[in-house]
Structures are given as C-alpha cells and as structure tokens.
Amino acid sequence: EYKTLSVAEMEQRVREIKNSFGEKLFIPGHHYQKDEVIQFADTTGDSLQLAQISAQNKNAEYIVFCGVHFMAETADILTNPNQRVILPDMRAGCSMADMANIEQTERGWNTMQQVFGDTIIPLTYVNSTAAIKAFVGRNGGATVTSSNAKPMLEWAFTQKQRILFLPDQHLGRNTAFDLGIPLDEMAVWNPITDAFEYNGNLNDVKVILWKGHCSVHENFTVNNINDIRKDEPDMNIIVHPECTREVVALSDYAGSTKYIIDTIDKAPSGSKWAIGTEMNLVKRIINNHPDKKIVSLNPHMCPCLTMNRIDLPHLLWALESLEKGEVINEIKVDATIAKDATLALERMLARA
Numbered sequence: 001e002y003k004t005l006s007v008a009e010m011e012q013r014v015r016e017i018k019n020s021f022g023e024k025l026f027i028p029g030h031h032y033q034k035d036e037v038i039q040f041a042d043t044t045g046d047s048l049q050l051a052q053i054s055a056q057n058k059n060a061e062y063i064v065f066c067g068v069h070f071m072a073e074t075a076d077i078l079t080n081p082n083q084r085v086i087l088p089d090m091r092a093g094c095s096m097a098d099m100a101n102i103e104q105t106e107r108g109w110n111t112m113q114q115v116f117g118d119t120i121i122p123l124t125y126v127n128s129t130a131a132i133k134a135f136v137g138r139n140g141g142a143t144v145t146s147s148n149a150k151p152m153l154e155w156a157f158t159q160k161q162r163i164l165f166l167p168d169q170h171l172g173r174n175t176a177f178d179l180g181i182p183l184d185e186m187a188v189w190n191p192i193t194d195a196f197e198y199n200g201n202l203n204d205v206k207v208i209l210w211k212g213h214c215s216v217h218e219n220f221t222v223n224n225i226n227d228i229r230k231d232e233p234d235m236n237i238i239v240h241p242e243c244t245r246e247v248v249a250l251s252d253y254a255g256s257t258k259y260i261i262d263t264i265d266k267a268p269s270g271s272k273w274a275i276g277t278e279m280n281l282v283k284r285i286i287n288n289h290p291d292k293k294i295v296s297l298n299p300h301m302c303p304c305l306t307m308n309r310i311d312l313p314h315l316l317w318a319l320e321s322l323e324k325g326e327v328i329n330e331i332k333v334d335a336t337i338a339k340d341a342t343l344a345l346e347r348m349l350a351r352a
C-alpha cells in the first residue's frame, strides 16, 4: 500500500507521527542504516552507544529500533518491561549472529570443559542472539563490542586462563593479537564439525575462536589493499575489526564504526581515505567530507542486506501501526534468557 505514496509523502507521515508521539517514541539508528531511515533517528551510534542509550532511556514507551534483530533484543533486555521494542522488519537479522546457535554452543562448551577443565571464560560479541548472551552470562562471561573488545579481553584474562570468543573469529583474533597473543596460541572451534581446527598442543591455547564471520566485512581483501597501495600510495586505509587479520594487519587503522567516523572527522582537509566497512556508512562519510578524498576499500561497495531491510516504507508501517494502537513486530526476549543475558551485558556496561 506504500507504493502509492511518494517518498516526500512517506517522509511527511513519519514526521507527523513522530511529532504526535513526542518523547513516548524513541528511534535509535545504527550507523549502517540507510539515509532515508537515519534522517528520522533520535540518536545514531555504534552497537555500544546504542546499548548504553537504551539502558538510560526510561521515558520512551515505544522504541522503534532501526538496526538488526540482535540490537533490538539487547534494547529489550536493557529497558523496563513496560517499554516496547519494535523492529520495523523482522527479516532484519545478522548472518554472523546466526552462526552460533545455543545447541552448538552448549555442545562445544561441554567438549571444551572436558579438554580444558574450569580454565575458560566465554565472551560474546554483542552481534549474537539473546540465548548466546544468556549462556555467556550464566558461565561468568560478558558481552563485548568492537569499541571495548580489548579491555574486555584484558578483564576476562583476570578471571580465567583462556577465553572462548563467540561468534566472530576475526574480531576475536584481531583483538587477541593486539594484546600480544601469538596466532599459534589461538585455536578455532568449528561448530559444524564439532572440532578444533588447530595444529599444535591444545594446552598452549589461550583463545578459542568460534568459526563465525561477517559476510559484509569478509569482502574487503588483501588484493583491495594492494590495489590501493599501488594506485594511491598516500591514501590512509581504515577498516572495521570484523575484517580478516590479514586485512587489518595491512591497514593503517582499525576500529568500530564510531572510531572510523571520529578518525575521519578529525583528519585534515585534503587527506585521502579508503574505508573497509558497510556501504551506507561509507557513502555517508563521503558526503559529509567533500574536502577529503574518500573511497570504499572494495570498489564494489559492500552493503549489509539485512540492515537494508529497514527502509522508509517499513519505518512508516511500524509507526502507522502504533498510531492505530497496534504494536507490530515486537521484540520480546524470554524472561529467563533476559535475566542471564543481563548479567553478561552488565559486566560489559560496568566497564565500558
């Protein structure tokens, strides 16, 4: 039914509904969201900022979350029970979060307990389901984001000798490497074969990396970097730590979406940048800095298809439903899962 409305009409309706709800309605938007959606966000941020803002906001009755499913789950866990969290399109998942389910995780953990005894603590990237966060919370661990992965790993090593890092092997490997842990002290756990991928003696392992990845960030390659270095030797390369170790090692800078934005904001006029992260954010940074030469590290531009499922028609549909008094696409995490997941999130927020 939204096909009959022009973009300007849809934007007008969104504005009207937002105004009529006032503070009762809150719209957080992740940096990877489309401009057509981000223009209506009350706040934008990286995963950590959005988690913190959700935890602080006690006024909003409705939180229309413009991001992906795991972020909306986190918002539901951190807000009061009377606050309702809505995801404008339920198909907005995250392929990385889907790479660790709870059955695989419990099975892998059992094997790890047999091999390592009580010497491991689990950490999970926030890009994971609420059930995985609950598993981590129950077992003494915490969540991490790309902004605080380093201090969180440091903390985890004060608790136990070894870390199981879920579900992104690249963020885990890049962060552990940054802490000085050699690559040959990191094993990979393959949840499909239920086996370690490791050639040495498991006793030497300090970090066990879950074999998951982000399909968007794996598109930035060593070849892309070599091409830029050859054609534009004075270009700075900045990537997200969900990129592979090889790509991060060859880049000049690596960090969260917020870090990428702040670094380029502070860079001098005329500087040159190749960015390895999601396309909507890269395009926005390019538009905001006409005085700098900025390109995507992969010339094909890499979209996150699930982030893109939240578009103007879906946002309007969610808001019009609220206007009619209906709450559609509500994200409600089971109370027992939420309780354990809160432990993992709070251990992070206390240190973030």
Ligand code: 13P
Pocket: 031, 045, 046, 047, 048, 094, 127, 145, 146, 147, 214, 242, 255, 256, 257, 258
């Ligand atoms: P950050 O915004 O925390 O850097 O996360 C990136 C991401 O992939 C979110 O899905």
Ligand code: SF4
Pocket: 032, 068, 093, 094, 095, 096, 097, 127, 214, 215, 216, 217, 278, 304, 305, 306, 307
């Ligand atoms: Fe998931 Fe990667 Fe998309 Fe982020 S960019 S939501 S990690 S698939």
